[in-house]
Amino acid sequence: MSKFNLLLEPWIPVLRNDKVEEVGVREALVNGHTITRIETPFPLEEAALHRLLLAVLYRALPPVKGKYDALDLLDRGEFDRGSLEGYLDKYWDRFYLFHDTAPFLQIPDLPQRDLLPWSKLLPQLANGNNPTLFDHTVDENPPLASYAEAARALVVHQSFAPGGLLRRLGVTSAKDAPLARPAAFLVMGANLFETLVLNLVPQGDPGMPVWEREPLRVKDVEKHATKWSLSGVSLVYAWPSRGVRLVDEGQGVRWMDYGPGVEPQEVAWRDPMVAYRQDKKGSILPLRLSMEKSFWRDFGAMLPAAGGTWPAVLVHAGELEEEGVSFTLRVLGQVSDQAKILDIRREVYPIPKDLLTPKGEGLLDRGLKVAEEVAKGLRQVAWRVAQGVLGNRDASELQNFANSLPLLSLYWAQLDLDFPDFLGRLPEQGALDLWRERIQKAARGAWEETRRFVGTDARHLKALAGAERAFRAVLAELREKEVKA
Amino acid sequence: MNGKKFLEHLRGLKSRQEWKRARAVLRRSLAFNPGGYPPAMPYVEPLLQNLGDDTWRREAYYLVAGLFALKEKEQEMKDEGHQEVRTLARALWEAKQARQSDSLEKRFLALLDADRDQIAHRLRQAVSLVEGALDFAQLLEDLLRWFDPKRRVQARWAREFYGAQEFGQEALAEGQGS
Numbered sequence A: 001m002s003k004f005n006l007l008l009e010p011w012i013p014v015l016r017n018d019k020v021e022e023v024g025v026r027e028a029l030v031n032g033h034t035i036t037r038i039e040t041p042f043p044l045e046e047a048a049l050h051r052l053l054l055a056v057l058y059r060a061l062p063p064v065k066g067k068y069d070a071l072d073l074l075d076r077g078e079f080d081r082g083s084l085e086g087y088l089d090k091y092w093d094r095f096y097l098f099h100d101t102a103p104f105l106q107i108p109d110l111p112q113r114d115l116l117p118w119s120k121l122l123p124q125l126a127n128g129n130n131p132t133l134f135d136h137t138v139d140e141n142p143p144l145a146s147y148a149e150a151a152r153a154l155v156v157h158q159s160f161a162p163g164g165l166l167r168r169l170g171v172t173s174a175k176d177a178p179l180a181r182p183a184a185f186l187v188m189g190a191n192l193f194e195t196l197v198l199n200l201v202p203q204g205d206p207g208m209p210v211w212e213r214e215p216l217r218v219k220d221v222e223k224h225a226t227k228w229s230l231s232g233v234s235l236v237y238a239w240p241s242r243g244v245r246l247v248d249e250g251q252g253v254r255w256m257d258y259g260p261g262v263e264p265q266e267v268a269w270r271d272p273m274v275a276y277r278q279d280k281k282g283s284i285l286p287l288r289l290s291m292e293k294s295f296w297r298d299f300g301a302m303l304p305a306a307g308g309t310w311p312a313v314l315v316h317a318g319e320l321e322e323e324g325v326s327f328t329l330r331v332l333g334q335v336s337d338q339a340k341i342l343d344i345r346r347e348v349y350p351i352p353k354d355l356l357t358p359k360g361e362g363l364l365d366r367g368l369k370v371a372e373e374v375a376k377g378l379r380q381v382a383w384r385v386a387q388g389v390l391g392n393r394d395a396s397e398l399q400n401f402a403n404s405l406p407l408l409s410l411y412w413a414q415l416d417l418d419f420p421d422f423l424g425r426l427p428e429q430g431a432l433d434l435w436r437e438r439i440q441k442a443a444r445g446a447w448e449e450t451r452r453f454v455g456t457d458a459r460h461l462k463a464l465a466g467a468e469r470a471f472r473a474v475l476a477e478l479r480e481k482e483v484k485a
Numbered sequence B: 001m002n003g004k005k006f007l008e009h010l011r012g013l014k015s016r017q018e019w020k021r022a023r024a025v026l027r028r029s030l031a032f033n034p035g036g037y038p039p040a041m042p043y044v045e046p047l048l049q050n051l052g053d054d055t056w057r058r059e060a061y062y063l064v065a066g067l068f069a070l071k072e073k074e075q076e077m078k079d080e081g082h083q084e085v086r087t088l089a090r091a092l093w094e095a096k097q098a099r100q101s102d103s104l105e106k107r108f109l110a111l112l113d114a115d116r117d118q119i120a121h122r123l124r125q126a127v128s129l130v131e132g133a134l135d136f137a138q139l140l141e142d143l144l145r146w147f148d149p150k151r152r153v154q155a156r157w158a159r160e161f162y163g164a165q166e167f168g169q170e171a172l173a174e175g176q177g178s
Helices: A025-030 A043-060 A067-076 A081-095 A147-160 A192-199 A218-224 A295-302 A312-322 A358-390 A395-404 A407-425 A429-454 A458-484 B002-014 B019-029 B038-047 B055-078 B088-099 B102-112 B119-129 B136-144 B152-162 B169-177
Strands: A003-005 A012-016 A019-023 A096-098 A164-168 A171-174 A184-188 A227-229 A242-248 A253-260 A263-265 A276-278 A284-286 A328-337 A340-350
Touching: A003 A147, A012 A025, A025 A043, A025 A081, A043 A081, A043 A147, A043 A184, A043 A192, A043 A328, A043 A340, A067 A192, A067 A312, A081 A096, A096 A147, A096 A242, A147 A242, A147 A253, A164 A253, A171 A218, A171 A253, A184 A192, A184 A312, A192 A312, A218 A253, A276 A295, A295 A340, A295 A358, A295 A407, A340 A407, A358 A395, A358 A407, A358 A429, A358 A458, A407 A429, A429 A458, A458 B102, A458 B152, B002 B019, B002 B038, B002 B055, B002 B136, B019 B038, B019 B055, B038 B055, B055 B119, B055 B136, B088 B102, B088 B119, B088 B152, B102 B119, B102 B152, B136 B152
Parallel strands: A227 A263
Antiparallel strands: A003 A096, A012 A019, A164 A171, A184 A328, A242 A253, A276 A284, A328 A340
């Protein structure tokens, strides 16, 4: 018995002609040029759905070997229907959400014990006493999910599940899914077709995706019996991190079977949507989103000068840009601490022509460094305020007070708004001057607010007056640098 | 600017025959609630048109007039001739430096926190602690804004007192705008 074919049924939310509608995989690919973009409020869905479509394209289309193949493809304006239909017809049977022997990205013969609510597939944001993926209160009556909702949650989970304890089917823990930690970079074009081509980075061997392999069964995932190398875009972009089986209730899904999936083996393979940085010991690590800062502050870590690597999708899009194609960059992902999901984010950046040149990179690097130096100065100003208000206390009390001031968060919040403009103007020399001005304004604004926050009692005015000198010194140093540069 | 006009008026008074009597009256008015000593009225009322119900503004004018008279006598006695006028906050800072006095700082802070009932008394005390010429025009301007909820005047005075070495004119210039 097979039901809800993901190639045909509507489940991928897209924007077309200014309206949101849901389409199947086939429609999204064959008519991608009529679709503006995948449209979802959930950043993780955005990333996972694009990856699924790309995984199909890497196998369905003749390989894109370089810049010129990509340009030819763009010139055609749409994907070759023939290649697509041929491929999809061949694997039609592997894309059913419910299937006796090969349900999509699932395991058909899980033991039907200890069912979990389907909602456990979605990241549980950790806060206070919020449990992580597993808690033991399973007497809930989970809401009914539509098939489309359940399908999306499944795809998201397989890409983003954080590693941690998992006591099922003979295993005690499971590893991170491919995008559990790294930030995912997605290049956006004028329509879905262009977007997909821009992200279709040439790959030697795309690997074999799950739907072209023998369907997985319980015996394959029990005790992590199956281990595959984490390589090959087509495979990794739709990786079976966990063994799932959604239970069909006729109108939708409420429960699922859950357990381990295929264990990934790390090999020397770079995910095209991931950026890499070098740590102090010289190891290459994927760049992650962090709780305290917006992603742009980490751009510096991606620069070659810092030993980093731009994500391959950005480099590929950059090459195409030289030939007149324009795009924006989205950075998507979750911020996690062990198995707890702390935040989910989507950041959008305009990428100017010539950013990925030595000049552009140099200016970006300088701009980021100036912002960090001023922040360092502001931290000292906050410290002075703490000293002024609290007097003689131990360092940790003073630091707590300093941290409670809104000085730095307001500073960075303002620069979050200003940064895309700076980025968009690179590599003009004037961009750096304008950025310095914005930094100054952000610092002043944050300081004004902090003064209001601290208060106007004489005691507080005294503390602020003392710190004021430190603040002016920070601005003076900024101006000095301007003059020197 | 109200302050400048008022200062001109007071200086005008000073240049006339009746200044000796006016000065004595204004000085004595400090012992009473500002504006509550009728003999002082002829010297101050002419400037208080269009104040309506704003009683604080009246009090501020009377207070500054009294303090001007107080210091003017002292300045005359010192016979200092041309001396740069400083703001009260700056003058207090200078006094603190000269006397190495902690109690002076305490009084300054108490002055900043003064409410309606306390301001006249604390201001008199503060003015009597400093020597030399004071910027009474600025003092009036500041007093008129003393009860602004944002307390910008108090903030500026604090900056002048605690950062006096570096601020000087810059702080004043900023203050004028607020």
